[in-house]
Amino acid sequence: xxxxxxxDILGIFCRWCSYSAADLAGVSRMKMPPxxxxxxxxxxxxxxxxxxxxxxLIGADGVLVAGCAPGDCHYKTGNYQTxxxxxxxxxxFDTLGLDNRRLKLVWIPASEGAKVKRVVTAMTExxxxxxxxxxxxxxxx
Amino acid sequence: MAKAALMEGSNADLAxxxxxxxxxxxxxxxxxxxxxxxxxxGEVNYELVADVAALENATPxxxxxPANAGGLLSRLTVLEGFEEPVAAFLRPCELRAFVExxxxxxxxxxxILLISATCGGVYPLRASLNGGLADGLPxxxxxxxxGEAAEGLRPTCSACEHFVPFGADLVLAAVGSGxxxxxxxxxxxPRGDEALEGLEGAAGEAEVETAGVKSLREKRGAARAExxxxxxxxxxGLEGLVAFFGRCVGCRSCRxxxxxxxxxxxxxxxAATEPTPRTFDVHLKRKEGTRVPPDTLLFHLGRLTxxxxxxxxxxxxxxxxxxxxxxxxxxxxxxxETQALFEYVPGKDPEEEVPLQRFEEEELAEVGExxxxx
Numbered sequence: 001x002x003x004x005x006x007x008d009i010l011g012i013f014c015r016w017c018s019y020s021a022a023d024l025a026g027v028s029r030m031k032m033p034p035x036x037x038x039x040x041x042x043x044x045x046x047x048x049x050x051x052x053x054x055x056x057l058i059g060a061d062g063v064l065v066a067g068c069a070p071g072d073c074h075y076k077t078g079n080y081q082t083x084x085x086x087x088x089x090x091x092x093f094d095t096l097g098l099d100n101r102r103l104k105l106v107w108i109p110a111s112e113g114a115k116v117k118r119v120v121t122a123m124t125e126x127x128x129x130x131x132x133x134x135x136x137x138x139x140x141x
Numbered sequence: 142m143a144k145a146a147l148m149e150g151s152n153a154d155l156a157x158x159x160x161x162x163x164x165x166x167x168x169x170x171x172x173x174x175x176x177x178x179x180x181x182x183g184e185v186n187y188e189l190v191a192d193v194a195a196l197e198n199a200t201p202x203x204x205x206x207p208a209n210a211g212g213l214l215s216r217l218t219v220l221e222g223f224e225e226p227v228a229a230f231l232r233p234c235e236l237r238a239f240v241e242x243x244x245x246x247x248x249x250x251x252x253i254l255l256i257s258a259t260c261g262g263v264y265p266l267r268a269s270l271n272g273g274l275a276d277g278l279p280x281x282x283x284x285x286x287x288g289e290a291a292e293g294l295r296p297t298c299s300a301c302e303h304f305v306p307f308g309a310d311l312v313l314a315a316v317g318s319g320x321x322x323x324x325x326x327x328x329x330x331p332r333g334d335e336a337l338e339g340l341e342g343a344a345g346e347a348e349v350e351t352a353g354v355k356s357l358r359e360k361r362g363a364a365r366a367e368x369x370x371x372x373x374x375x376x377x378g379l380e381g382l383v384a385f386f387g388r389c390v391g392c393r394s395c396r397x398x399x400x401x402x403x404x405x406x407x408x409x410x411x412a413a414t415e416p417t418p419r420t421f422d423v424h425l426k427r428k429e430g431t432r433v434p435p436d437t438l439l440f441h442l443g444r445l446t447x448x449x450x451x452x453x454x455x456x457x458x459x460x461x462x463x464x465x466x467x468x469x470x471x472x473x474x475x476x477x478e479t480q481a482l483f484e485y486v487p488g489k490d491p492e493e494e495v496p497l498q499r500f501e502e503e504e505l506a507e508v509g510e511x512x513x514x515x
Contacts (some may be wrong), residue, residue: 050408050443057439059427070502070509080500081507085446087508088479088497092445095478097377107509122513131512134379138431140387141438 007061007118011038012047016074017110018066022101024113032117035123036064041065044105045078049089052103059136062102062127064119069107079107101130143312145325145347146212146337152282153258153315156324157201157230160313162255163341164228170254170336171225174214175201182272187213189227195268201230202315204281204291205274206263209455211238212400215247222251229334233265233306234455237488238400241451242307247403254336257306258313259354261285264297266460285327288317288353290360297456300365300509305354306410307489311336317353325349369474373467382438385471388464389437395458395468396440401448401487408447409440442469444473450496451487452476 013019017042025032041047044067052063065086073079086105093100102125108115135141150156161173178198185203187210190196210231215238217223231239236257242248261284268274277293284291290299292377307311310333314325325347328334337344375381391407396402408414416434424431453470459469480487483496 033366048408049446050287050439051286053442053446054436057436057442058424058431080502083505083508084483084500087482087505088292088450089446090508091282091479091482092442092449093346095475096375096382098379101513104513105234105509106308106511119511119513122511126513138379139428140383140385140432141435 005017005128005132006033007035007124007132008059008098009053009062009064009123009127010055010060010071012041012051012063012065012066013034013038013108014040014044014045014079015040015075017068017072018044018108018116020110021108021112022058024111025116026095030113032119032120034125036120043073043078045085047082048086052089056102056133057131057135057141061130061133062104064123065105066108066119067105071111072109099130101126102133113133142346142348143327143329144334144337145327145345146340146342147323147325147347148342150324152319153285153313153324154200154202154282156326157256157313157315159341160195160197160311161199161201161228162193162196164336165190165196167340169226170228172223172227172427173199173216174210174227175199175204176205176207176230180303183269183274189217195304202313204217204261204263204278204294205266205269206235206363206457206460207455208398208456209235209238209265209400211235211240211242211453212403214239214253215242215400215403218249218253219247220249222249223253223260226252226254226388228254228256229426231309232260232262233257233304234301234422234453234488235400236306236309236451237303238455240488241401241489242403242455243491244498245403254311254332255309255310256311256313258317259306259349260301260304261291261316262294262301263291263302263456265295268293285315286318286353288351288355288357289415290357295456295460295469296368297454297459297466297473300361300368300473301454302361302365303454304357304361305349305487308491309333311347314347314349314351314358317350317351319351319353334395344365356441368470369477372476374471378482386437386441386466388462389441391434391440392463393435393440394461396444396461398457398461399448400453400457401451402444409443445472448478450483450485451477452480453487
């Protein structure tokens with residue numbers, strides 16, 4: 001199945017770093033799985049975990065939130081806030097037995113197009129292993 | 142040992158009432174916020190009382206919580222503080238909610254004398270239907286006086302470890318008082334000292350941490366561990382959550398009674414989240430069907446991400462649930478985990494910001510690292 005299954009990933013990327021990095025990966029013609037649809041935000045801290053949960057609950061297989069590395073936030077502290085929030089969500093997932101592979105936060109600096117490729121590939125592979133999100137088969141959500 | 146007034150009274154509730162009466166009649170406060178008996182069959186509600194005679198029906202420690210008084214006091218003071226001194230009698234979790242709301246800028250604590258008590262817990266509101274509580278009250282007070290755990294309390298009360306209030310001006314040592322008829326009101330702040338000055342009741346010294354408090358704390362700890370394992374909490378995974386919230390009617394009462402949920406417009410009430418035909422279109426492109434209205438789980442999970450770090454475990458949400466989803470137990474369990482993550486005790490220290498409003502530069506290093514695969 002893992003060969004056939006192409007996971008559907010929502011990317012929420014910071015406009016200042018990760019989105020530029022994704023752009024760079026594009027113009028550098030790096031090849032990566034076409035699994036991730038990116039929404040651009042002004043800061044990763046705009047990505048309220050509720051947005052990610054909403055996507056997962058209507059059947060996205062994964063959500064990838066990407067922001068500037070700690071210390072490099074365009075607004076100085078936004079990504080520190082993001083880090084706390086996603087640490088909290090990770091803890092909630094652990095407590096409720098939800099699959100933490102489906103929600104990831106990573107830091108991707110603007111110059112690292114290769115990291116976009118690496119991260120998208122790794123997340124795609126880990127979700128292929130995880131299989132389709134069970135929320136797709138669940139009507140009561 | 143701290144400065145204390147010793148109140149006569151056959152139980153803590155009567156002692157608490159006497160304390161409020163003497164504070165009001167001595168003119169130290171102009172008003173009192175407390176639970177008041179409003180009906181013949183154990184109906185109680187919070188009232189702000191300015192007349193000593195009206196305090197005859199006050200029952201500050203009646204073991205019911207019709208609303209989290211911390212939230213009520215915030216609503217009273219959010220725009221401006223009291224102009225004259227007012228005493229407010231809050232249970233420890235209500236006080237903690239009040240402190241949390243202060244951190245969220247929902248409180249003006251000026252001129253409030255905060256009175257609390259070591260708390261024996263409250264019963265579910267439905268236990269009081271048709272006067273159902275009256276017969277059990279003497280046994281409840283006996284249990285409180287002896288530091289025993291009363292039966293049939295709200296599940297989160299039976300498992301509450303924070304029944305000794307943090308930081309009130311005055312604390313009534315109800316738990317483990319021994320039932321000798323003399324209950325100590327302990328001053329904890331200069332304002333508390335001042336309030337006790339010249340009040341009825343022999344001036345003396347007493348401690349809040351009685352032997353009964355210690356023994357009750359142990360029992361509560363054991364009950365807590367058991368509750369988080371044995372209550373019908375969701376089984377791990379999506380299926381467990383779906384089953385747990387399967388009865389949810391989407392009334393959102395749990396949120397409306399939650400003292401921590403204080404946003405003027407909740408994300409889940411925003412126009413943008415109102416389902417439209419397009420919402421269903423989006424859902425049905427991915428799934429064979431969807432609940433109408435959708436987003437039951439999103440509401441509860443979203444609330445967990447927004448407020449669990451400040452959850453005081455008062456249990457209002459479960460009591461307000463019309464279909465008996467034990468939502469308070471789930472929130473208390475998840476809250477305990479998220480609070481431990483940030484080493485945070487909600488309502489303990491008014492100076493410490495809530496976890497999602499602050500950060501350290503050096504922390505949580507693994508979050509944001511490339512950690513893929515299982």
